[in-house]
Amino acid sequence: xxxxxxxxxxxxxxxxxxxxxxxxxxxxxxxxxxxxxxxxxxxxxxxxxxxxxxxxxxxxxxxxxxxxxxxxxxxxxxxxxxxxxxxxxxxxxxxxxxxxxxxxxxxxxxxxxxxxxxxxxxxxxxxxxxxxxxxxxxxxxxxxxxxxxxxxxxxxxxxxxxxxxxxxxxxxxxxxxxxxxxxxxxxxxxxxxxxxxxxxxxxxxxxxxxxxxxxxxxxxxxxxxxxxxxxxxxxxxxxxxxxxxxxxxxxxxxxxxxxxxxxxxxxxxxxxxxxxxxxxxxxxxxxxxxxxxxxxxxxxxxxxxxxxxxxxxxxxxxxxxxxxxxxxxxxxxxxxxxxxxxxxxxxxxxxxxxxxxxxxxxxxxxxxxxxxxxxxxxxxxxxxxxxxxxxxxxxxxxxxxxxxxxxxxxxxxxxxxxxxxxxxxxxxxxxxxxxxxxxxxxxx
Amino acid sequence: xxxxxxxxxxxxxxxxxxxxxxxxxxxxxxxxxxxxxxxxxxxxxxxxxxxxxxxxxxxxxxxxxxxxxxxxxxxxxxxxxxxxxxxxxxxxxxxxxxxxxxxxxxxxxxxxxxxxxxxxxxxxxxxxxxxxxxxxxxxxxxxxxxxxxxxxxxxxxxxxxxxxxxxxxxxxxxxxxxxxxxxxxxxxxxxxxxxxxxxxxxxxxxxxxxxxxxxxxxxxxxxxxxxxxxxxxxxxxxxxxxxxxxxxxxxxxxxxxxxxxxxxxxxxxx
Numbered sequence: 221x222x223x224x225x226x227x228x229x230x231x232x233x234x235x236x237x238x239x240x241x242x243x244x245x246x247x248x249x250x251x252x253x254x255x256x257x258x259x260x261x262x263x264x265x266x267x268x269x270x271x272x273x274x275x276x277x278x279x280x281x282x283x284x285x286x287x288x289x290x291x292x293x294x295x296x297x298x299x300x301x302x303x304x305x306x307x308x309x310x311x312x313x314x315x316x317x318x319x320x321x322x323x324x325x326x327x328x329x330x331x332x333x334x335x336x337x338x339x340x341x342x343x344x345x346x347x348x349x350x351x352x353x354x355x356x357x358x359x360x361x362x363x364x365x366x367x368x369x370x371x372x373x374x375x376x377x378x379x380x381x382x383x384x385x386x387x388x389x390x391x392x393x394x395x396x397x398x399x400x401x402x403x404x405x406x407x408x409x410x411x412x413x414x415x416x417x418x419x420x421x422x423x424x425x426x427x428x429x430x431x432x433x434x435x436x437x438x439x440x441x442x443x444x445x446x447x448x449x450x451x452x453x454x455x456x457x458x459x460x461x462x463x464x465x466x467x468x469x470x471x472x473x474x475x476x477x478x479x480x481x482x483x484x485x486x487x488x489x490x491x492x493x494x495x496x497x498x499x500x501x502x503x504x505x506x507x508x509x510x511x512x513x514x515x516x517x518x519x520x521x522x523x524x525x526x527x528x529x530x531x532x533x534x535x536x537x538x539x540x541x542x543x544x545x546x547x548x549x550x551x552x553x554x555x556x557x558x559x560x561x562x563x564x565x566x567x568x569x570x571x572x573x574x575x576x577x578x579x580x581x582x583x584x585x586x587x588x589x590x591x592x593x594x595x596x597x598x599x600x601x602x603x604x605x606x607x608x609x610x611x612x613x614x615x616x617x618x619x620x621x622x623x624x625x626x627x628x629x630x631x632x633x634x635x636x637x638x639x640x641x642x643x644x645x646x647x648x649x650x651x652x653x654x655x656x657x658x659x660x661x662x663x664x
Numbered sequence: 665x666x667x668x669x670x671x672x673x674x675x676x677x678x679x680x681x682x683x684x685x686x687x688x689x690x691x692x693x694x695x696x697x698x699x700x701x702x703x704x705x706x707x708x709x710x711x712x713x714x715x716x717x718x719x720x721x722x723x724x725x726x727x728x729x730x731x732x733x734x735x736x737x738x739x740x741x742x743x744x745x746x747x748x749x750x751x752x753x754x755x756x757x758x759x760x761x762x763x764x765x766x767x768x769x770x771x772x773x774x775x776x777x778x779x780x781x782x783x784x785x786x787x788x789x790x791x792x793x794x795x796x797x798x799x800x801x802x803x804x805x806x807x808x809x810x811x812x813x814x815x816x817x818x819x820x821x822x823x824x825x826x827x828x829x830x831x832x833x834x835x836x837x838x839x840x841x842x843x844x845x846x847x848x849x850x851x852x853x854x855x856x857x858x859x860x861x862x863x864x865x866x867x868x869x870x871x872x873x874x875x876x877x878x879x880x881x882x883x884x885x886x887x888x889x890x891x892x893x894x895x896x897x898x899x900x901x902x903x904x905x906x907x908x909x910x911x912x913x914x915x916x917x918x919x920x921x922x923x924x925x926x927x928x929x930x931x932x933x934x
Binding site for chain 1 (some may be wrong): 752776819820826
């Protein structure tokens with residue numbers, strides 16, 4: 221990985237891998253694992269966020285220092301007061317000369333008229349994880365950042381996100397809550413996932429207990445739901461502390477027969493999964509799959525399922541209500557993704573356009589770090605799975621139906637101007653983790 | 665902040681003593697009237713306020729409750745030095761800061777005061793007297809039966825509501841020492857076991873979701889001190905003022921805090 225990172229310093233985004241959005245699995249089954257994946261270049265600069273505001277210093281003079289003395293000192297150090305905080309008598313000072321912040325602070329500190337001088341330190345919102353790529357995760361915290369590293373990448377609308385940072389003030393989840401990723405497997409050694417894997421899982425494609433990912437889709441899904449977070453590495457997962465149970469039911473091409481998918485769902489339910497993510501589907505119904513999701517639901521498992529990516533009716537098994545909780549996709553502007561499937565089964569929406577996620581190291585091209593941007597409802601569903609895991613950790617007595625209701629009613633009706641209330645495109649709206657988890661203030 | 669409040673309360677007592685003192689000295693010159701035979705009935709009105717730091721969720725969290733109430737009271741002095749009293753009234757209790765996390769949607773109660781009826785019982789008995797010092801015991805019990813208050817839950821895409829109801833009780837009991845050297849004024853001090861406990865019930869309904877959480881609440885401190893004065897300017901009238909303080913250990917940050925309270929009563933004897 222270090223080789224890849226070193227090479228990536230000189231590389232921009234040049235790789236674009238397009239996987240088929242609709243690949244068939246089984247005789248009449250079509251998975252919709254992903255739309256587009258683009259890989260992530262390593263950081264162009266090793267420097268992190270600035271520790272302080274460049275060219276600025278905070279200065280407080282001693283009470284005995286008269287205003288003319290203060291003005292004289294500011295001029296002597298080639299600085300100019302931008303503003304003053306009168307309540308505490310602190311000047312925000314701009315450096316006019318060529319001296320650095322450190323040099324200017326030192327000069328002020330040597331002045332007998334100065335009580336203290338310090339850099340204008342940058343503060344950050346609480347419970348913002350230190351994951352190096354978190355700043356690209358508009359879905360969790362949309363500050364209006366550029367989405368992607370390719371020149372011309374779009375910019376998000378501030379606050380068009382699922383309010384993750386606010387919700388993490390309330391809970392970061394429990395390790396006792398397990399999210400079953402029934403998919404193409406998971407990169408079990410990925411730096412952002414290896415500490416989160418509950419067990420090796422189960423591989424129903426190759427018939428063994430090694431659910432490693434040979435496609436990439438499942439790794440991305442797992443990371444969105446529950447990547448290792450606040451670990452100075454990669455991305456943040458929705459459910460910081462929840463564990464991942466990898467279950468491989470789709471092969472390297474993203475295909476798998478319905479009986480295999482059904483077995484994977486049942487195995488996950490029988491082996492400790494509290495939440496199951498199904499970022500797969502087909503336009504053809506399958507009673508076997510319906511029975512499998514019913515089996516898991518009846519065991520108290522919450523199932524988040526992707527609606528599909530073809531701007532048509534909701535795929536199966538997502539359409540199997542009430543067992544599956546059906547998730548459509550929004551983008552970085554809180555708008556419906558044009559390709560997101562629709563119908564009466566849609567419960568909610570979550571960001572699914574250009575979602576950054578871990579990618580298997582073995583499948584990552586040279587020059588790139590093992591992360592990729594993905595587009596599709598496949599990447600919307602794990603946001604919901606992560607939220608369900610957080611709710612379950614906080615309130616383990618709730619049934620899947622109650623968790624579904626909480627996520628529905630706490631959603632933001634982001635398309636209310638055209639479809640007020642629940643609609644068939646975004647359901648109850650884009651999920652809002654803060655509304656779902658943080659105590660609601662009851663005022664007069 | 666609390667230390668300031670404590671200093672303020674002590675200062676008020678001293679000021680009250682300074683104002684009342686001269687009148688008391690003058691009253692010493694007056695002739696004592698013989699005590700009436702049989703029980704003495706007393707009717708009165710009272711006002712009381714107190715704040716109380718509550719601990720809840722297994723003493724992991726705390727918030728401050730305040731209560732203010734007015735009562736009509738009946739006291740019966742069965743014999744000299746032994747009085748039983750009862751009162752009924754209406755009060756406002758404020759439980760802001762309670763957080764309910766066992767409901768489908770967690771709630772942070774910040775809805776201010778809720779009204780409710782309350783009832784109380786009191787007993788005071790003198791045990792013995794040494795010179796001008798009387799030593800006795802007092803016991804007090806009050807129960808507040810808060811009414812149910814329905815409040816809207818906002819911020820969701822479906823309407824919801826919560827029914828909130830608080831029931832609390834308070835017991836105070838302990839020795840009391842009175843100074844009877846003044847004719848019209850009797851200052852006293854009491855050291856009390858002071859316990860407040862109760863239940864705040866929140867019932868949430870949001871569409872098909874519903875849940876009820878009973879929050880067991882208890883005062884953070886249990887030993888308090890009361891400083892009071894009884895002033896009897898006329899034969900059948902008495903006024904009584906009290907301030908009290910209960911120290912408690914702060915849950916967060918450590919250190920001691922003080923919960924303060926006070927009451928005023930006006931009583932007509934017949």
